[in-house]
Amino acid sequence: MTRPEFALDVEAISAIPAVPVVLSMVKHLTGMRFAAVARVTDSHWVACAVDDSINFGLKPGGELVLESTICHEIRQHHNPVVFGHASVDPHYSTHHTPLAYGLESYISLPIVLADGRFFGTLCAIDSVPADLDDPAIVKTLTLFSQLIAMSLDTQGHLDTARAELSDANEHGRLREQFMAVLGHDLRTPLSAIRMSADLLATKTEDKRSLGLVAAIRQSSIRMGVLIENVLDFARGRMGGGIPVKRHLTDDLADVLAATVQEVRASQPQAIFVERISLGERVYCDPLRISQLLSNLLGNAVTHGSIATPIHLDVTQDDGQVVISVTNRGTPISARMMPLLFEPFTRSEAGGRGEGLGLGLYIASQIATAHDGTLTVNSSAESGTCFVARFPAVPQA
Known part of the structure; x- marks a missing residue:
């Protein structure tokens, strides 16, 4: 023996x-x-x-x-x-x-x-x-x-090498589980904050107090977006991609218009010029496409020039839905281009570096889940333009 x-x-x-x-x-x-x-x-x-x-x-x-x-x-x-x-x-x-x-x-x-x-x-x-x-x-x-x-x-x-890989995988799994649990547990106190802010707004007419209530509501909205991004990131990493529930819908244009209004209300300093033209029913998850658009618009506000309008074009072209968001500002550097759609990566080109760096990653994952793509072009002459494309009808 x-x-x-x-x-x-x-x-x-x-x-x-x-x-x-x-x-x-x-x-x-x-x-x-x-x-x-x-x-x-x-x-x-x-x-x-x-x-x-x-x-x-x-x-x-x-x-x-x-x-x-x-x-x-x-x-x-x-x-x-x-x-x-x-x-x-x-x-x-x-x-x-x-x-x-x-x-x-x-x-x-x-x-x-x-x-x-x-x-x-x-x-x-x-x-x-x-x-x-x-x-x-x-x-x-x-x-x-x-x-x-x-x-x-x-x-x-x-x-x-196997031991190091196993340790790295385990650390990654625990980190992503922690993020998912953290994001889930933060929702409850955040809901309480929002409800309290709404209640306070009905109980006072003092301008200073109303301004503080508006700031609380605005911060809670931003925190909600961050939490949802964290949850989506954890779901995507642990479950093989961000889940979507696609179906034929004829109100995607209304959903996207409402999304623009929400972003406009939360970003009053920004100027939005939108053109939404969808003539047919679209096979998609409307809430996820709304999230994709919200992330692209938020990214344009964060990293673009506030002095110039952000242009949004939503059209159907050759059987595809095309969502284009263009902003002016410092172009994205060639070094940052390959990293834009990676998690926890913030563009260093003209941006203020806010957020977790998950917005573009999640937007690209939503596009991929719709059998589509998310691409970007950036130059000093034409500005920075993100274009999402996905099939408008179910694929064979």
Whole structure:
């Protein structure tokens, strides 16, 4: 039975597909009938892989007394040990290892990892002499031991990468769950704030108090948008995209017009010029398309020039609904373009950096969920224009 502390080492060697072939080749090259890969520490000798044709009795996980092996010496000096006829060898004829195990031929090479740590040995033994004088034998077995060491290093790197990836995935999952729970739990106190603001507005006529109530209501509206964005982001990340409920609707134009009015009321400093022309029923989720438009208009207010109008065009063209939002201001830099539709990314081009940076990400996800696209063009001459397109009718 394998000691628990060496189970991973035995498993690592068994996971290298080349090891059985290597052991077979060692036996073939040396003419010896037993070959093994051993894990050798300062206290243990453990067989990790074995090719045995002499019934020596060792299996993977089996052990020899460390001090009875020559591998114990190799661990200290990191040099190969080779002899083909122990009983006539000046040194090994009296060595305790050949005498204890009845060995005549022996070859063992160190397996040293890339960071210099000694793993063990690649070795072969037999009870009969073997011709091991050819230098090519040691060179070839040295390459085999290096191959095993490199395979162990590669496995170690893969295990580390897998562990880091697992940790990153777990951290991401917990972060997104936290965001979802946080967004959900914030809705209740926010609703109370809105209701309190509405109630206060009916109880006073003082202009200063009404101004404070309006500020509270405005802040609660903005907070509501942020919470919904957080929830949508969490849903999209954990559920494979932002969910939409599409159906044929003939009031999308009215819904979008109402969306513009809501944004206009919440952004009185901005100027909106809209043209909404939808002549047919549209297959969509009206609330999600309203959210897409609200995010695009909010982005235009935040990052565009307040001194110039924001233009909105909603039309149907060649079987598609086209929503175009254009604003003036500092153009988006080429460096920021690839990041615009990524979460938590704010444009640094002329904007005030408000919000979580989820608006454009969510808008692009809504467009994707409608089998559509969201694109952007930006230049000093024509301004910044976001265009969302999606099919107006169900696709086959």
